[in-house]
Amino acid sequence: MPTGPRPGHGYVHGYSGREAERLHDQARTLAGLLHRDTGYPPGSRVLEAGCGVGAQTVILARKSPGAEITSVDVSVPSLEEARERVRAGPGNVSFLQADIHSLPFRDGTFDHVFVCFVLEHLPDPVRALGCLRRVLRPEGTITVIEGDHGSAFFYPDSAAARKAIGCLIELQREKGGNALIGREIFPLLSAAGYRGVSVSPRMVYVDAGHPELVEGFTKKTFTAMVEGVRDEVLGRGLMDAAGFGQGIRDLYRTCEPDGTFCYTFFKGTGVR
Numbered sequence: 268m269p270t271g272p273r274p275g276h277g278y279v280h281g282y283s284g285r286e287a288e289r290l291h292d293q294a295r296t297l298a299g300l301l302h303r304d305t306g307y308p309p310g311s312r313v314l315e316a317g318c319g320v321g322a323q324t325v326i327l328a329r330k331s332p333g334a335e336i337t338s339v340d341v342s343v344p345s346l347e348e349a350r351e352r353v354r355a356g357p358g359n360v361s362f363l364q365a366d367i368h369s370l371p372f373r374d375g376t377f378d379h380v381f382v383c384f385v386l387e388h389l390p391d392p393v394r395a396l397g398c399l400r401r402v403l404r405p406e407g408t409i410t411v412i413e414g415d416h417g418s419a420f421f422y423p424d425s426a427a428a429r430k431a432i433g434c435l436i437e438l439q440r441e442k443g444g445n446a447l448i449g450r451e452i453f454p455l456l457s458a459a460g461y462r463g464v465s466v467s468p469r470m471v472y473v474d475a476g477h478p479e480l481v482e483g484f485t486k487k488t489f490t491a492m493v494e495g496v497r498d499e500v501l502g503r504g505l506m507d508a509a510g511f512g513q514g515i516r517d518l519y520r521t522c523e524p525d526g527t528f529c530y531t532f533f534k535g536t537g538v539r
């Protein structure tokens with residue numbers, strides 16, 4: 268059985284234990300912001316495409332305990348971890364190794380599709396959205412959530428921090444992805460043939476008045492993500508160690524009592 272992509276190959280964040288923890292921190296911290304309006308009726312069939320280590324799956328399962336959720340990913344190790352994570356949940360999730368581009372389901376199998384932080388890694392997101400549309404029944408819905416690293420701004424501002432973020436955007440672009448995809452959700456869903464497309468921007472604003480966001484978002488989600496590509500940035504000579512280190516220190520500096528940090532996610536929905 269194929270085991271999915273090799274760790275770190277073709278996927279800018281890789282499959283390390285630290286990255287898995289980062290995905291869980293991200294999902295926990297953002298659950299209210301991203302999922303306040305995510306819910307599927309009892310009996311509905313839901314496909315979660317690109318479930319990874321199950322960080323969103325546990326939230327979907329808990330919020331829609333009567334829905335039948337099928338979660339797929341190309342990475343077998345990630346699926347194994349996801350299975351462990353949802354074990355204590357309502358028991359409404361089944362897992363399967365599958366590629367979004369060749370899903371082993373008949374046309375119209377699902378009432379709803381959910382895809383989060385996956386399109387940003389794919390070379391042809393319209394094609395992927397078309398493959399997901401095929402397995403939706405007529406009038407079924409898709410929900411897409413993506414970030415956009417161009418939406419990050421912070422105080423104190425820092426050229427080194429902006430340059431370090433730019434390196435992550437560049438590495439992801441070279442691997443065929445798009446870290447600026449959030450702003451394109453409306454045109455992408457429309458181009459893939461979905462009707463009634465609607466996009467809702469969700470801004471995370473962090474200051475010392477929200478210590479849980481300072482820890483969970485600025486430090487453990489965003490800065491950890493940028494820090495995670497350090498070796499590749501230095502190896503490729505995109506920045507030198509001193510410059511990149513300064514950029515990371517400046518991102519942590521925004522976590523001080525006088526610092527602030529902003530980032531916007533985009534949640535789009537459409538109908539088959």
Ligand SMILES: C[S@@+](CC[C@H](N)C(=O)[O-])C[C@H]1O[C@@H](n2cnc3c(N)ncnc32)[C@H](O)[C@@H]1O
Binds near residue numbers: 321322
């Ligand atoms: C950033 S992770 C997001 C995981 C999860 N949705 C979350 O929000 O925590 C992206 C996931 O997409 C998966 N993936 C990438 N390309 C895929 C494809 N063509 N088909 C299925 N899964 C894919 C990766 O293996 C990885 O687990």
